[in-house]
Amino acid sequence: MKKIKYYWLSSLCLLIFGSSLAQKTYCTPTSISTEWDRISKVEFVNIDNPSTGPDGYEDFTSEFTTVTKGATYPITITHAFPNLLESYAVFIDFNQDGDFSDQGEEVWSRGTIGGASVSGNITIPTNALSGATRMRVSMQEISVTPGPCSDPLYGQVEDYTVIIEDNLGTDDVKTNSTKVTLYPNPVKDILHISGINPGNAEYTQVTIIDRNGRTIKTTQAKVEDTIEVNVSDLAPSIYYLNILGESYKFIKVK
Ligand SMILES: [Ca+2]
Numbered sequence: 001m002k003k004i005k006y007y008w009l010s011s012l013c014l015l016i017f018g019s020s021l022a023q024k025t026y027c028t029p030t031s032i033s034t035e036w037d038r039i040s041k042v043e044f045v046n047i048d049n050p051s052t053g054p055d056g057y058e059d060f061t062s063e064f065t066t067v068t069k070g071a072t073y074p075i076t077i078t079h080a081f082p083n084l085l086e087s088y089a090v091f092i093d094f095n096q097d098g099d100f101s102d103q104g105e106e107v108w109s110r111g112t113i114g115g116a117s118v119s120g121n122i123t124i125p126t127n128a129l130s131g132a133t134r135m136r137v138s139m140q141e142i143s144v145t146p147g148p149c150s151d152p153l154y155g156q157v158e159d160y161t162v163i164i165e166d167n168l169g170t171d172d173v174k175t176n177s178t179k180v181t182l183y184p185n186p187v188k189d190i191l192h193i194s195g196i197n198p199g200n201a202e203y204t205q206v207t208i209i210d211r212n213g214r215t216i217k218t219t220q221a222k223v224e225d226t227i228e229v230n231v232s233d234l235a236p237s238i239y240y241l242n243i244l245g246e247s248y249k250f251i252k253v254k
């Protein structure tokens with residue numbers, strides 16, 4: 001296999017845009033005490049996040065999972081002190097406007113229940129916006145289920161990220177019809193693209209696009225057996241790599 005070589009158009013062109021989540025300011029609930037009322041674990045699709053911190057609000061938005069519009073997924077929330085009765089609510093900002101107060105954004109709730117953990121189901125609406133959005137998990141030790149911005153007297157609030165995808169048809173993303181392979185996938189640092197059929201092209205453009213359709217990187221790559229693209233500077237998420245008129249999905253992990 002030939003030596004792999006690629007050329008960036010310009011380092012200045014390697015614009016890395018922050019997540020759209022960073023542009024929104026969500027309310028941040030504060031809890032007076034989590035001494036006996038902490039969320040100790042959240043499990044939702046690929047999120048499996050134990051936590052022991054004492055803060056009333058915990059930002060776990062670096063933890064993410066992918067979900068598909070129209071699909072239903074179980075969620076399980078574990079409580080650090082199962083002898084206490086707690087109330088729970090989960091919110092997702094489906095229209096990505098920086099709040100959890102729009103219709104349908106309270107996706108699940110359960111009032112006054114004991115035990116080590118509670119479970120429910122969350123359905124992703126078909127009209128949700130695609131891309132990264134925030135999910136909030138709230139718990140408080142009163143009979144009323146928490147609101148998205150309410151400050152639990154005793155309780156805890158944790159935020160996560162869900163990446164909402166369309167239920168893609170076969171034409172939406174090209175598969176490896178030309179035996180193009182991206183590996184490893186998920187990728188941490190260097191993404192390899194193999195199986196490129198260049199035709200007469202010596203160089204080709206490689207573009208990385210995020211879930212919101214924004215171009216994150218553009219480079220000229222020399223067409224050889226395998227092309228390497230450094231994606232170590234991308235935020236963890238799902239991206240599309242466009243090359244020679246086709247699009248391939250990859251997942252960046254930290
Ligand atoms: Ca916690």
Ligand SMILES: [Ca+2]
Nearest residue numbers: 093097099102
């Ligand atoms: Ca909203």
